[in-house]
Amino acid sequence: MQVLTISTDTPEVIRKKRGVHRLQARMLSDRNLAVTDAFGLRNQLVLTSMPGDDVEGLPVPTTLLVSSDGEVLWIDQSENYQRRSGPEVVLTALQTYLDVP
Secondary structure (H helix, E strand, O other), X not given: OOOXXXXXXXXXHHHHHOOOOXXXXXXXXXXXXXXXXXXXXXXXOXXXXXXXXXXXXXXXXXXXXXXXXXXXXXXXXXXXXXXXXXHHHHHHHHHHHHOOO
């Protein structure tokens, strides 16, 4: 199992803030929203990013559980772009779909 995070932060910001949440994951930058758009996750309600940021929009906060063959097994989306589901929600999905203890 591999955990990936994808954000619109620059690689430099990701490196700088990596330890904040103590997340053991590979953290990737999607500045041009290519991955966001590939999954159809561009936020249509919030069309611009924060002041001073050059990203042309924001993704909908989403957690995906994807099988090794690319099948989306579980998806969790937040209606509020400033909030994410807690780790207990993701852990329950991992336990349900991947038999993770």
